[in-house]
Amino acid sequence: MKDDREYYRRISSERTDKLFVRIMNAVTENKRYRGGDCTASSIAAELGIKARDISAVVAIQTGENYNTLINNLRLRDACKMLSSPSYNNYSVEEIGLYAGFSSRQSFYLAFSKAYDITPRQYRLLHNKKH
Incomplete structure (x- = not known):
């Protein structure tokens, strides 16, 4: 953990901001x-940076790790779909898979x-409100 904090300090805030936008x-x-x-790893390769930079930038900008960031984006989409009448014909599991989760359990x-x-x-709660 001490190594991570030192690594984070070496990345300038301007570089962090720019990298976060690119990510x-x-x-x-x-x-x-x-x-x-x-x-x-795939995003880092595409951007021509190290995977460690991705982890550091996301942690600095969000306080979370990269996987949490991705899950939060997926959860945001899932909430939109769960509360949208357009997706009433989809099961909850189908919505989760469509949002990017690998399984119903995850x-x-x-x-x-x-x-x-x-x-x-x-x-159910959202549908009661409409």
Whole structure:
């Protein structure tokens, strides 16, 4: 952990800001975060930087790790789909998979941890409001 903090300090805030914008553009372009090709290593290779730089920049900018950032983008999409009448014909599991989660279990775990409610409960609560 001490090594990480020292590494983070060596990255200028201007460089951090610019890299974060490049990272976010890369992962959000065409909702790339929904696919399996959105690893820190693949994004780093594409941007011509080290995967460690991706981790450092995301931690500095968000306080979270790269995987959490990707899951948060997926969760944001899932919430939109769960609350949209356009997706009423999709099961909760299908929405989770479409948002980019690899399984029903990983979707439910991430969603419940983030919102203290299951995706199904979220959908039911939201549908009652309409």
